[in-house]
Amino acid sequence: MQEVEFDFMRKTLSLIIVVLMTLQISLYGLDSFEEPTQDKHIQSDGSEVQFAGRQSSGIQGNSSSNTTDCGFQGSADGLGGPLWDSTTNYTTHSIVEWPANSGEFYQTQINSSGGSVQESHWKGPCTCVQIAQISGISWNSAGGYSPWQILTHNGSIWMAMDAGSNAGEEPGTVGTEDIWIPCTDGGSAPCADVVGTPTSVWDSNTLVSEGDIYEYPANSGNFHLVVGIGMTNQTVGAPGVDFDAWGSEVCTCKNIWADSGQPVWDSTVNYPMNSVVEWPAGSSALYIAWASPGPGAQPDVDAKWRLCDGQPPSGSPCEDFNGYGGLPWYNTTLVSAGEIYEIPAGSGHFYQVSPGISNQTVGAPAVDLDAWSNKHCACEDIWLTSSSPVWNSSTVYSVGMIVEYPTGTGSLWMAVVNQTTTGVTPDQPFADGNQWQICGGASNVSTGPCGGLTSVGVWDNLSRVSTGEIYEFPANSSMYYEVIIQGYFDQQVSSPLIDLDVWAPVSCPCEEEWISLGQPVWNSTITYSPNSVVEWPAGSSMLYITSPSPGPGDEPGTDPEWSLCSSPDEPSGSPCAGLNVVGVWNSTMNVTSGEIYEYPANSGTYYVVNAGSPFWSVNAPDVDMDVWSSIDCPCKETWVANGQPVWTSGIAYAGNYVVEWPASSGILYMSESGGLTNGAGEPGVDGHWTLCDGQPMASNPCAGLDSAGV
Structure with a gap:
């Protein structure tokens, strides 16, 4: 009986095999019209x-x-x-x-x-x-x-x-x-992972976990992945500094766009958060989605998009703030929809309460995501999107309103009472801290070395610096130094008076600074910040620079707080005419911070007196380095002041003399400090000339400084 059953099973199995083979042949025939296959096989890369x-x-x-x-x-x-x-x-x-x-x-x-x-x-x-x-x-x-x-x-x-x-x-x-x-x-295409992933801006108080993605710096369009194994709700150092916490790859707007297939905005598409599109087509202008723009939400119009270069586009989300910041939020504060609060206090970062919240306590923005706007708006963003209002003496301001004062300085003030007193400027003792406060703290006051440059703030031994940043040191000295060593990012260094390989003093080229500020004429009603440059009298081309801060009625040419820094009567007898040189230093002199002296005589070498004056019985500039710092001639300013000379063969040039060569090229060379004989060769060929401005003349509003940036 068992043998019969086995024989039956064997025949059945054979029949199934025959049927399967027949079916395979039939399927092969169906596919016989395919194109010839190429001998190419994709292998997984194991990533x-x-x-x-x-x-x-x-x-x-x-x-x-x-x-x-x-x-x-x-x-x-x-x-x-x-x-x-x-x-x-x-x-x-x-x-x-x-x-x-x-x-x-x-x-x-x-x-x-x-x-x-x-x-x-x-x-x-x-x-x-x-x-x-x-x-x-x-x-x-x-x-x-x-x-x-x-x-x-x-x-x-x-x-x-x-x-x-x-x-x-x-x-x-x-x-x-x-x-x-x-x-x-x-x-x-790893950077496409950012598309559709909710992100926030990282700061030093942010609690991060492995796998989180954060934007840093704010509004940069640069995204970083937390890779620290096992990290859960902990604070870490900044991307680019804390390599144990962050991945080495930075996903920029351009990377995200490329990895997403380089999409052009399509009016029919719903876009997830952090989508990057080009608009208009072929323009290379990239926009990133703050939220989730729907069909018809055009990038250069709709508030859910912003330009990838960090500039506030038309329709920035900060427009919703209507020019207002707000008072600090605390965990006991009762909040309602639409209200604006500063978080944390003194940061200059403002969040708006989401719809549906009414007179209740909520968690912080990084914790209670449903209670707050997705991203904060900074003082400057709010101010820019509300048409950059300037303080008006006849206006009564309500709490949170952000204005600029004085005009053209970039210093932003926020009202902290419901009704400010008309005619009382924000910086007056009666108002400062009582009715007005600096928006975001003292770091938002524009007190840079030249109005067209921006100071990060006052350097101290806790500061971490990066290449191109400018700091004041010591505090309230109006002495500024730039980080000139290349490749520095968030580094701790010694003071500008000690670490001379890292720092260089910043001088203010007069005419370029005046142009960059809009060619202002002196105004008798204004209190001017240090290193402001004005023309006076109007139309005279006589330029004056402040030292330190003349008040209303302090007229240039009369008040000692103004120094003449450019005049149509130049060229000057000084080869370094772009600097206000007191004269040649000698041992009988008492010197004051900010003054510039030549030493030795006829050497073309100049030194500036460091902060902390007055000084008595100082040693020579090349000996007493606690008092003195070397300073270079500002290139283009010197050239302009001396009549914009073109190099001519056969002429003996003084030290630090600036010439243009070839003619009309805008390329400037400076002679070595010891001067050149009439047998010196052509700039660009003879090594005794140094290229000091290789750009066309109008390329930089502050071209007298060879600045790496702010």
Whole structure:
């Protein structure tokens, strides 16, 4: 009996094998019209994966039937697909992912199997970000979703796995980890992961966890990933400094745009947060989404977009603040929708309370995300988007209003009472700290070395500096120093009077500074900040610089707090005419901070007196380095002051003399400090000339300084 059963089973099995072979031959015939396959096979590069969840291979790809930017049919469906498998038969318009966990999808244009997705009948890749943007599908709790459905939810992009999802199964919630997975572009396009990921701005008080993404600095469009293994809700150093906490790669706006497929804004698309688009087409102007702009939200108009270069575009989110900051928030403060608070106190960072909040306590912005605006607005952003108001003596201001005072200085003040007193300036003792306060603290007062440059603040031994930054030192001295050593970022250094390899004193080239400030004429009603430059009398081309701070009625040419720094009667007898040189130093002199002396006589070498004056019985500038710092001639200012000379062969030039060569080129050279004989060669050829301005004349509003930046 057992033998009969075995024989029956054997015959049955043989029949099944024959049927399967016949079916395989038939399928092969169906595919015989395919193009010849190329001998190219994609191999996974083994890069770190972004996906998590079930991803079954060998599943028939999704079929969809509208052509997209990727060349796919059925773009409105918003479908991805399973991992491509060389043993699977795919029908026309099936969609697959390749390589594994890459977030890149391909669609076949014919029935196919085997080969690779690089064969010509496969179109792609199309990223999940592109698919989500093109379809514009958002998760809805009332609907179920097909396998491989790609959609947006809470600012992120998700894909349903091979079983699909039922109504109410919400992406990102506990228990749905095997139903929905974050759909991000991995592998060759890592910066596209930022698209659809909610982010905030990092600062030193931010609690970060592994995998978080933060923008830093604020409004820079530069995003950084927290990679510290096991980090959970802890403070860390800044990106670029704390290498244990942050990844080495910075995703800039341009990187995000490139990794997302270089999209041009499409008026029909819903864009997730941090999407980057070009607009207008071909302009190279990139915009990043603050939130989730919907169809028709044009980047250069709608407030949910901002320019990637950090400049406030028309329609900046800070327009919602209507020119107002606010008082500090504390965890006991009762807040309501639309109110504006400074967080933390004295930071100059303002947040607006979200709709739906009414006279209640809430958590901090980094904790209670539903209670506050997504991003803070700084004093300057609020001021700029409200048409840059200047204090008006006849206006009564209400609490939070931000204005500039004095005009043209960039110093921003915020009213701290409901009704300010008319005619009382914000900096008056009666008002300062009582009715007005500096918005964001003293660091927002424009007291730079020259009005066209900006000082970071006063240097102290806790300061961390970067190349190009300018600091005052000591406090209230009006002496400024620039970090000149290249490649420094957030470094701790010694004082400007000690670490001479790091610092260089900043001098104010007179005429360029006057031009950069708008060519102001002296105004008898204004109190001027240090190093302000004005013309007086009007139309005379006589320029004066403040030292230190003349008040109303202190007329240039009469009051000693003004120094003549440029005159139409020049050229000057001094080869370094752009500096206000007192004379040649000798041992009988008492010197004052800020004064400039030549030493030795006729050497063309100049020194400035450091802060802390007056000084008596000082040693020579090349000996007493606590009192003196060397100073260079400002290049273009010296050239202008001496009549804009062009180099002429056969002439003996004094030390630090500036000439243009070739004529009309705007390229300036300075002679070495010891001077040159009439046998000296051509600038640019003879090494006794130093190139000091290689740019065309009008390239820099402060061209007399060779500044690395602010």
